[in-house]
Amino acid sequence: MKHEGKCAFPFRYKRRTFYSCIRSSSKHDWCSLNKTYQGYWKYCGKQDIADCAFPFWYKRMIYRECTDDGNLFGKKWCSLTQNFNKDGIWRYCD
Numbered sequence: 001m002k003h004e005g006k007c008a009f010p011f012r013y014k015r016r017t018f019y020s021c022i023r024s025s026s027k028h029d030w031c032s033l034n035k036t037y038q039g040y041w042k043y044c045g046k047q048d049i050a051d052c053a054f055p056f057w058y059k060r061m062i063y064r065e066c067t068d069d070g071n072l073f074g075k076k077w078c079s080l081t082q083n084f085n086k087d088g089i090w091r092y093c094d
Contacts, residue, residue: 006048008035010050012037021048028043030044031044049091052066052093053079056083056084057082057083063078076092077090078091
C-alpha cells in the first residue's frame with residue numbers, strides 16, 4: 001500500500017536489512033515507511049537518502065563528518081552504520 005512519509009532507514013524486508021532505497025519487485029526505487037516492512041511504502045525521490053551514522057569507525061579512526069579517506073576519486077562519503085569496518089555500508093555525501 002503506497003503512502004507518503006519518511007523512509008525508515010534501515011528497514012527489514014524479506015529477512016534482509018536495507019540501508020537505502022531498493023528496487024525489489026519494482027521498476028522504481030522504493031522504501032518502507034516502517035522499520036520492519038508492514039505493507040506501507042513509497043517511491044523514493046532525491047530527498048530519500050539514508051542518514052550518515054556519525055560518529056563511525058573506519059580502519060583505525062573514528063570520523064565525525066564525511067571523509068574522502070579511502071576513496072579513489074576523492075569524493076566524500078560516510079558510513080550508514082557506526083562500524084564501517086564490520087558492515088561496509090556507505091553512501092556518497094552531498
